[in-house]
Amino acid sequence: MELPPAWQRPDPLRGLEKVPWTELSRGAGVDDLLRATAAGDPDACGRLERRLLDEDTVSEASVHAVPFLVELGANYKVPGASRDRVIFLLAAMALAGAGFTDDGRRTRRHWNPLRRELPRFAPDWITQARYAVAKGAPKVFDALGGAEVACSMALAIAVPEVAPKHILDVAQGIAFAGAHPQPLVEAACVALHLLLGEGVDDGWVRTIAQGDPELAHAYDNGGYPAHQPPAVTAQRMGYRFAFQAAYG
Template sequence: MELPPAWQRPDPLRGLEKTRWADLAHGAGVDDFLRRAAQGDQEACGELERRLLDDDTVSEASVRAVPFLVELGASYKVPGASRDRVIFLLAAMALAGAGFTWDGKRTRRRWNPLRRELPRVAPDWITQARYAVAKGAPKVFDALGGAEVACSMALAIAVPEVAPKHVVDVAQGIAFAGTHPQALVEAACVALHLLLDEATDDAWAHGIAQGDPELVHAYENGGFPAHQPAVVTAQLMGYRYAFQAAYGRPGAG
């Protein structure tokens, strides 16, 4: 019997040594953390999260690491706990709110009163990280197949424009089955809304927040950037719900 594609994929870290990680800002040790994460080392997964998404900020190392993270997320040879964390990291990097400049400062996503995004100081690692994740995400979706899991919803929320048709079916299955935890249902509803390219306004985003008192407080008290489009706010909320479904609320005992 032929193995599923996710089992047939080659070494997920092939070519890792071709990048001089130590020469990249925030890149020192990333190659070692990737190798350890591929073996299921959860401490290494945590180090990747801190190194590649430093306070919601991406860097050149983040962009260079995306293809390897994609391969880890798409390979069944990688232990499940590591795969899930890597996929969540990919989604979070696609939604990053800031990027490092060449001199180590942060340039953040900002919008004018018309909700048009303002240009950022070069190099724009925010856009490059999102494009890199969007390019690789179909491999991850194909590997996940019909699995009704939180990391799939997180990635669909982050890059809905590249999610294949079967992800819509997965989101519908979660949203309407009546058997899943509420946080996962909330995430699936956001994912489904984005996948179907339905209109997103402030009222809808405010409604999404109602499932989490902290989100309601943040939404009503300036916890999101000024003039941020409702769809971006909904994505960030949806990601939070997906994360809660997998790991509980941040900071919860």
């Protein structure tokens, strides 16, 4: 019997040594952390998350790491716990709220009163990280297949524009089966709304927030950037629900 594609994928870290990690901003040691993560080292997973997404901030190294993270997330030879954390990391990087500039400062996402996003200081690692995740995400979705898991919902929430039809079916199964923890159901509902392209307004986001007292308090008390579009707020809330479903 032929193995599923996720078991057939080649070495997820092929080409790792060709990347000049020490020359990249915040890149020193990332190659070793990727190797240890691929081997299932949970401590390495945590350190990789902190390096590539430092307080919700992406860097040059983050963008260069995305193709390797995609391969880790799509390869069943990588231990399951590491795969899940890598997929959550990809989703979080696509939703990053800040990026490091060349001089080490943070440039954050901001919107004007019309909710149009304002330009940021170059280089714009926020946009580049999101594009890189969106480009690689279909491989991860294919590997996940019909698995009703939180990391699948997190990635669908982060890059709904590239999620395939079967992920919509997964979200529907989670949302309506009545057999999953409430945070996962909340995440699936957010994913469905985004995948179906349904409008997201402030009232709908406030309704989402009621599923978590901390989210509701943050939403009502300036815990989100001024003028942030409701769709972006919904994505960040949905990711939080998916993360809670997986890790409490």
